[in-house]
Amino acid sequence: MTHGFNRRGLLMGGAALPLAFAAGTARAQQATITGAGATFPRPVYERWAQAGREPLGVQLNYQSIGSGGGINQITNRTVDFGATDAPLPAAQLAERKLLQFPTVMGAVVLIVNLPGVADNALKLTPELVADLFMGRIARWNDTRIAELNRDLRLPAVPVSPVYRADASGTTFVFTTYLSRVSEAWKSGPGAATSVQWPAGNGARGNEGVANTVRNTPGAIGYTENAYATVNRLTTTQLRNKSGKFVKPDNATFMAAASQANWAVPGFAADLVDLHGDNAWPIVSPTFILLPTNPAADKVDASRNTMRFFDWAYKSGAQIAERLEYIPLPESVQNQVRAAWAAEVKTPAGAAIWTA
Amino acid sequence: MEDDSGAPPPYSPLPEFSEKGPRVSATTSDQVIRRSSGATGDLVFAWLCKGAGLLVLLLLGGIILTLFLGGLPAFRHFGLHFLVSTDWNPVEGRESYGAAVAVAGTILSSLLAILLAVPLAFGIAFFLTELAPQWLRRPVGIAIELLAAVPSIIFGMWGLFVLVPFVQQKIQFAFGEELAAIPLIGFLFESSNYAGTSIFAAALVIAIMIIPFIAATMRDVFEQVPAVFKESAYGLGATRWEVVRSVVLPYTRTSVVGGIMLGLGRALGETMAVTFVIGNANRMAGSIFDATTTIASVVAMEFPESLAGSLKQSSLFALGFILFVISFIVLAISRWLLRSRLKA
Numbered sequence: 001m002t003h004g005f006n007r008r009g010l011l012m013g014g015a016a017l018p019l020a021f022a023a024g025t026a027r028a029q030q031a032t033i034t035g036a037g038a039t040f041p042r043p044v045y046e047r048w049a050q051a052g053r054e055p056l057g058v059q060l061n062y063q064s065i066g067s068g069g070g071i072n073q074i075t076n077r078t079v080d081f082g083a084t085d086a087p088l089p090a091a092q093l094a095e096r097k098l099l100q101f102p103t104v105m106g107a108v109v110l111i112v113n114l115p116g117v118a119d120n121a122l123k124l125t126p127e128l129v130a131d132l133f134m135g136r137i138a139r140w141n142d143t144r145i146a147e148l149n150r151d152l153r154l155p156a157v158p159v160s161p162v163y164r165a166d167a168s169g170t171t172f173v174f175t176t177y178l179s180r181v182s183e184a185w186k187s188g189p190g191a192a193t194s195v196q197w198p199a200g201n202g203a204r205g206n207e208g209v210a211n212t213v214r215n216t217p218g219a220i221g222y223t224e225n226a227y228a229t230v231n232r233l234t235t236t237q238l239r240n241k242s243g244k245f246v247k248p249d250n251a252t253f254m255a256a257a258s259q260a261n262w263a264v265p266g267f268a269a270d271l272v273d274l275h276g277d278n279a280w281p282i283v284s285p286t287f288i289l290l291p292t293n294p295a296a297d298k299v300d301a302s303r304n305t306m307r308f309f310d311w312a313y314k315s316g317a318q319i320a321e322r323l324e325y326i327p328l329p330e331s332v333q334n335q336v337r338a339a340w341a342a343e344v345k346t347p348a349g350a351a352i353w354t355a
Numbered sequence: 356m357e358d359d360s361g362a363p364p365p366y367s368p369l370p371e372f373s374e375k376g377p378r379v380s381a382t383t384s385d386q387v388i389r390r391s392s393g394a395t396g397d398l399v400f401a402w403l404c405k406g407a408g409l410l411v412l413l414l415l416g417g418i419i420l421t422l423f424l425g426g427l428p429a430f431r432h433f434g435l436h437f438l439v440s441t442d443w444n445p446v447e448g449r450e451s452y453g454a455a456v457a458v459a460g461t462i463l464s465s466l467l468a469i470l471l472a473v474p475l476a477f478g479i480a481f482f483l484t485e486l487a488p489q490w491l492r493r494p495v496g497i498a499i500e501l502l503a504a505v506p507s508i509i510f511g512m513w514g515l516f517v518l519v520p521f522v523q524q525k526i527q528f529a530f531g532e533e534l535a536a537i538p539l540i541g542f543l544f545e546s547s548n549y550a551g552t553s554i555f556a557a558a559l560v561i562a563i564m565i566i567p568f569i570a571a572t573m574r575d576v577f578e579q580v581p582a583v584f585k586e587s588a589y590g591l592g593a594t595r596w597e598v599v600r601s602v603v604l605p606y607t608r609t610s611v612v613g614g615i616m617l618g619l620g621r622a623l624g625e626t627m628a629v630t631f632v633i634g635n636a637n638r639m640a641g642s643i644f645d646a647t648t649t650i651a652s653v654v655a656m657e658f659p660e661s662l663a664g665s666l667k668q669s670s671l672f673a674l675g676f677i678l679f680v681i682s683f684i685v686l687a688i689s690r691w692l693l694r695s696r697l698k699a
């Protein structure tokens with residue numbers, strides 16, 4: 001008889017288990033949204049996810065697999081939203097039935113390893129940067145660099161350009177800048193998440209670039225600003241479109257951000273090489289891709305995604321600034337909310353975002 | 356389900372626990388039943404094993420097919436030119452992909468690694484079989500095997516933080532110019548790349564990774580040389596080196612080459628460690644200090660940012676297919692060379 005007893009006990013236990021589970025979920029009211037894509041905004045999305053979990057009851061699971069992967073996954077609808085650094089053109093957005101909106105802006109800075117040269121001391125012009133990355137300048141004591149930096153003692157070490165070996169949004173922003181300022185670059189390597197670099201060494205990720213630059217006297221590389229700050233890398237000044245030399249800091253990034261024109265399809269504002277005395281020339285927004293036609297069972301996830309980024313706009317600015325990202329201006333935030341209301345619809349055709 | 360009350364089951368899976376009747380009488384009936392159930396078990400087991408074996412074949416075929424079908428658009432678009440083109444340009448509007456640089460980088464870095472690894476592995480194997488005192492053989496043998504167990508990412512990190520600066524400062528900066536000044540072969544060392552990440556650094560890392568495989572194979576085949584051969588040679592007054600050169604090596608030649616090919620096979624596919632240290636530049640390496648790239652690292656670096664169905668992704672699949680074919684050829688040769696040893 002003991003046998004039968006045990007079995008019954010087990011059955012009862014089995015029945016009780018799902019109940020306990022259901023009770024747990026009901027208490028926490030926790031909904032999960034899944035996103036995948038760009039690596040560039042990963043730190044800020046993760047911090048937002050932590051801070052927003054309590055007040056929103058939304059758990060964000062973000063996988064920074066790269067913009068290309070994010071676009072693939074959201075096109076196949078295997079995640080709730082995708083994230084990309086390079087904006088998708090309007091035609092592609094329509095074809096894939098996606099709404100694109102920006103979350104934060106970030107800056108790309110140049111890092112160098114020149115013994116005896118202090119942080120933000122070296123001045124570079126756009127032409128010089130292009131030539132350095134083209135491998136057209138052999139040594140750092142080249143007369144063109146020396147003329148600009150008469151107050152510095154530049155060593156005669158060879159120039160070693162360092163770039164991202166993995167395809168990345170950072171590379172897209174940086175090569176867009178180089179194509180903008182140099183005709184030779186535009187017709188040569190061009191702008192993309194990875195290009196055919198004429199000279200130098202590829203390293204993996206921001207860490208790899210930073211490490212290679214740190215180890216190699218004479219190296220010059222580019223990384224996201226947040227990364228350069230945290231790791232105390234030696235950055236440079238850059239001459240902007242208005243002809244002024246600017247240092248990479250929050251003030252110059254904000255100056256660039258304030259010049260942006262957001263009234264373009266997909267909010268694909270172009271912040272690269274803008275006019276403005278104090279504007280840092282390499283700034284870019286990063287984007288979220290949200291399906292405009294979520295399936296019936298994805299409607300909640302879609303609403304929660306919008307709730308999450310609505311919260312991030314309202315309450316996440318400080319977190320973004322602490323991580324050296326630039327929050328979106330409020331007018332743009334409102335335009336994004338209007339786009340949510342107008343474009344994201346349930347299968348029945350009702351707006352999902354109604355706030 | 357009240358089984359206690361019903362008749363005893365005709366067959367109990369655990370007869371030892373049965374308390375009914377004397378044991379002796381139970382065994383005879385159990386033996387009969389066991390034989391029949393054993394036959395079914397045999398059949399099931401045989402089919403399971405057959406299935407497992409077939410599954411491997413199916414998987415292999417499936418992988419080849421996936422790679423080939425994935426790469427087909429690239430092969431169609433570029434034709435045979437894909438194999439000789441040195442382009443790798445993902446910029447929209449001027450997309451053009453070729454495998455030449457990655458294939459050359461893969462083969463050159465692997466060959467260079469073999470060149471570095473074989474003498475060392477030979478030394479280890481020779482030491483372990485002929486020279487080392489008995490008490491030292493096990494610890495050294497185990498250390499070599501442990502080296503084979505180190506994950507490749509660890510080698511990558513170590514390579515990037517230790518080996519690359521070493522190559523850069525202690526070799527390139529220290530006597531790079533002297534090396535470049537050597538007549539005839541100086542060009543092999545002449546490079547404008549001073550970052551230290553280079554095909555040479557990659558070859559060094561790969562060499563360290565494949566030494567255990569080659570050394571283990573060599574040790575095993577050296578041990579199979581009949582003692583009487585060696586003793587005869589020693590008896591004739593041969594030195595250790597003469598014994599190895601004239602007796603051990605000729606006897607084990609094909610197996611040694613097979614072991615080297617096994618190492619080569621692993622070197623070809625090595626991804627993470629190489630990616631860290633090779634410099635990832637889509638340029639043909641003119642010198643051993645130049646940065647270049649390999650098939651595996653191109654795929655690892657570019658795949659996450661390639662759009663599904665794009666020409667870029669297809670080209671990456673095509674590269675994967677080429678790597679598969681190269682590795683397959685190398686491994687097939689190694690199996691063929693090792694076949695007699697493996698049978699024995």
